[in-house]
């Protein structure tokens with residue numbers, strides 16, 4: 080059983096994001112980066128599957144991007160991933176590009192399962208897993224909150240607006256992780272030290288024979304200002320008067 | 330542009346969010362002089378088709394093999410239709426239904442997709458989209474390369490289209506069952522039916538946060554006030570994680586996005602991930618015991634206090650009214 084977990088490097092979710100004055104991007108100086116929270120959940124799920132598995136299972140973390148992504152791959156190694164690969168790419172990537180690169184990589188690595196986050200918390204596209212599944216012509220189970228191996232495949236509980244949906248997919252498949260799938264483990268100091276010594280394999284786009292062809296052109300970014308009254312009221316009665324007489328919403 | 334709207338339905342009519350997708354499609358069509366059509370997938374769709382025909386001509390893919398929304402099958406039907414009929418733009422409301430299916434269809438059709446669109450404009454004849462990033466802290470204007478373009482729109486950003494004076498034509502799409510993928514089997518849907526309105530559709534939404542200690546208190550305080558005000562109930566992720574509220578209640582970056590006339594946050598701190606889901610509400614009220622709670626910076630009306638004291642008072646005041 081081989082499990083591939085794609086990982087994205089994203090700004091720490093607790094940080095305030097600032098847009099450059101010319102709107103060309105966000106200010107990254109001094110901004111701490113982390114592994115995309117949903118990807119950490121995917122890593123955790125892969126590790127749990129490996130721990131439960133009776134036959135040999137391997138978890139490979141892969142990231143597409145610059146050398147900087149190594150830090151997040153090390154986090155995955157420290158959590159317990161067996162190996163990590165960096166697919167070097169300097170160009171900005173949209174979901175389509177990432178899916179095309181991952182497709183080429185998956186055809187080479189031949190995983191039984193690709194576990195990934197349901198969305199990147201930076202761009203909030205929520206597309207890559209589904210596009211990858213389409214490109215590979217594999218089944219998909221998105222927004223997973225539970226996975227369970229069954230004969231011939233995987234049973235997945237999915238979080239939908241209508242409630243919990245249960246589907247069975249044959250393998251190989253793409254599963255995208257939702258928040259409630261699990262709680263990612265913290266890496267111990269020893270495993271962080273060990274992860275530092277591991278080699279991260281590096282391959283290039285040329286090795287994979289893929290070209291970057293942008294589909295999303297970003298014309299500009301703007302910060303969103305809050306335009307609120309922020310009136311402090313002293314009592315419930317005062318609040319009700321405001322809502323009734325000024326806002327006319329009650 | 331030829332626009333195809335993937336409509337979501339409940340077996341009776343199309344969802345309110347899909348009518349927002351229709352509104353978006355109409356606006357684009359008005360400026361490009363093309364056409365707008367609705368697409369329905371499922372089984373036993375006669376009633377739904379009638380309802381959809383009030384908004385635009387309808388294509389109906391009605392087949393037992395499509396009874397449940399399985400992404401690979403639905404995407405196959407959509408992509409075949411788009412290729413056959415040459416649609417330029419495919420649109421749906423940004424719900425988990427479309428978020429599952431449309432990126433897969435986009436994967437087959439060349440990858441030009443924009444999610445969670447909150448606005449659009451034409452720049453030098455090019456259709457551009459506005460979409461939020463970083464939990465809504467930033468808005469990007471983007472253009473897509475390639476055809477067809479695939480878009481999910483936030484229902485809160487487009488007022489639902491109203492019915493036209495006359496019904497449009499309904500056309501059946503032939504489904505070749507043998508060509509449908511069979512790698513996914515639908516097993517069950519465990520829906521927790523609530524007798525309250527959906528958070529994305531209600532005029533008033535009342536959400537509870539970690540201040541609420543258990544399901545009973547949630548029902549009594551948040552639910553109790555909601556029933557008095559004919560409101561929907563929502564929650565922060567903290568309560569979903571604690572198992573106090575179902576996932577479908579979660580408002581936020583990774584939950585539902587709402588924009589009601591009135592949003593009442595009870596004991597919610599106001600993390601950016603939560604704000605992403607409700608900050609476009611018309612009026613926001615926050616009740617929190619911590620005068621420094623970040624939610625107070627984005628609320629219109631801020632009341633410092635204990636929700637366990639204030640909410641019962643509020644409900645009591647409404648009793649007998």
Ligand SMILES: Cc1cc2nc3c(=O)[nH]c(=O)nc-3n(C[C@H](O)[C@H](O)[C@H](O)COP(=O)(O)OP(=O)(O)OC[C@H]3O[C@@H](n4cnc5c(N)ncnc54)[C@H](O)[C@@H]3O)c2cc1C
Nearest residue numbers: 538539540565566581582583584596598603618619635636
């Ligand atoms: C990747 C990711 C995605 C996320 N997505 C979402 C999302 O979609 N939606 C979401 O909501 N969160 C999301 N979160 C979580 C988010 O960061 C916060 O942890 C969460 O919103 C906090 O919920 P809360 O405000 O209810 O709880 P807390 O932050 O614990 O706040 C509780 C508040 O209640 C107040 N309080 C306590 N007791 C009382 C009382 N008796 N009366 C009045 N006030 C009281 C406190 O002062 C405090 O302000 C996400 C996090 C991550 C990392």
